[in-house]
Amino acid sequence: MFSHCTVPLLCYLLFVTSPLTAQQKSFPEKIASEGYALRFADTARSIRMQRDALEKAKADANMEDEAICYAYIALTYRRLLDLDRFSANANAAYSLAEKAHSQRAKAYASLSMGLLKSYIEDNQSAIIYLLKAYDLFSQSKDYDLCAKIAADISYLFFPASPLKVRKYASESLAYANKAGDAESILHARLAMGSCMKDELPKNDFQKWQEVSAFLRETVARAERDEARIISKSNIGVAYINLADFLMASPVPGDENSFLLYLDKANSIARRYGLKNIFRNSIGLKGQYYMRKGDFHTAGLLFKEGIDYQRTVPYKDYYLMASFYNSLKELALRQQDYKAYYGYDTAYMRYNQLRTDEYTMKMLQYADARFESEKKLTIIHQLEQAYKLQQKNKLLGYGIAAILFIGLIFMYRSYYFRQRCYQNREDFLQQEQLNSELKLELMEKETMVNLTQRLSLEKRLLGSQMDPHFIFNALGNIQSMILQKETGPAVSYLGKFARLTREVLENSRRESISLEEEIFTLTHYIELQQLRLNNSFRYKIDCDGDVNSNTRIPPLLIQPFVENAIEHGLKPLPYTTTGSLIIHFKEDTEQQYLICTVTDNGIGLTASKLRKTNDTHRSMSTTITGERLTLMQKGYPDAGFEIYDRSEGGCIVKLRIPIN
CATH class of the missing domain: 1.25.40.10 (Tetratricopeptide repeat domain)
Structure with a gap:
């Protein structure tokens, strides 16, 4: 929630006097x-x-x-x-x-x-x-501006092109050193620090020390040059980034440094009224105490963050939802179910407000993009008209010179001028008409694509959690409580709440890592195992060359896993143990991730015969197919296939774009 601060929170490009202009x-x-x-x-x-x-x-x-x-x-x-x-x-x-x-x-x-x-x-x-x-x-040779522009370009290339992120972050630092301007140097070092953190391999202690030394040097420079740095928020960002990095430190003993830098971030936030820095320092500190098991201190910090948000004129619904979500987790760990219910009610309210605000923002941005393109087209059109006007003036001067030289050519020159002018005017009118038609097509295409996308997102939200699955899960929890099996009931409820939170959070993101998708699938399958009395086994594996950080659209695979369990494994006789295997491999040449879902269930034919009496209806597979169809505009081979296995059961093969 609060731990990903690699990009500066107030990373605005700054115009300052350049000593080398x-x-x-x-x-x-x-x-x-x-x-x-x-x-x-x-x-x-x-x-x-x-x-x-x-x-x-x-x-x-x-x-x-x-x-x-x-x-x-x-x-x-x-x-x-x-x-x-x-x-x-x-x-x-x-x-x-x-x-x-x-x-x-x-x-x-x-x-x-x-x-x-x-x-x-x-x-x-x-x-x-x-x-x-x-x-x-x-x-x-405006080196300070070059440094800040290169830093912003590096952020725009993340995460699609790591090589370009590194290229422009390095150029930013080189230009900043040439300028010798404290503002530019801090801006560039923040970009380079983000790049180094993103490139940091897991469990590489030497690299970790190098990144840590770079971030500490950035903080030291910011403290030394504080009076010469206009954007005080970037100083706070330097503290937050270093604290966030130390929070995941593999070296014991960095806890004191972590708290020290958070206190410094909090201090500069209060001194200069930096709301984003303050709330992020509070959030990180709360997460830290929650990990240590000091639930009382963590709860006080999250509540302090909520109280602070209520004092500002513009509420950050995402942050409010995040604070209440953390309080829910604390209540669950302390088995305070009454408090959990209260926090969950507030969380659902702010999460809905966040969703509505996000939708309105997307509509506003779409309108702004269209208006901007429209104005740029008009500017180009006026430029063409201006050039034509200048040419007509030159033509008029030429004709006047010819008339001055000899009246004998006056009629022919006048006729030529009128004909040429008319042809150019007709050309300009035709070009203007074409531009207007182009603008109309752009407007229609923009609104159709946006409407289609929002409609699909709305339907996806409605199908994220199968109602039949939710009903059975809550029924199992109720049965455990009635049988006074408090421990298993709390564990089941915790897993169910964690799965629900993961599904809701992932649904609002454009893409998630393969590691996060596997994490969510594991929680979902384990709950299904509990619901079906462990009547089946499962396995999730990947080829050795599969990158766990590969970005894919969220919630694409779960509907097919759900169908394999509900329609394939669930109807098996009690004497047969079900088997579910999920396998990932990469087609590096075509830039696709291939996911195979295999089960030993009753198969497609028998499943279709049962569907006439089956009350379970899932629209998720249909919607997933529509999502993959939309991807085919850029990736024609995106899609899925379903067929029976010769030895019994069913196989689903998905081709998911990863670039």
């Missing part, structure tokens, strides 16, 4: 830059100074300065989480930069546009714009 800053740009530096200390004054700089640039009719001022203002509204103003100012900067034909203006405009795309989770477009800004700033 090849071009001298104009007066409006200097004022805008100084105003932007005040965004943490005095937001109102920061915006006022930047708008004064913008008015000065407009009065001077300098489009280059206007574009740069709009870029500064856009980034300020990004920090304030005002998407509408962020988008409006970023688009204004980009439009003016195209008209100004200034490399410097285009660099700032591309930077603001790249961060806008990143904000609305259009990472592919964000990388394109940031790479353009990165190239332009490197040409002008």
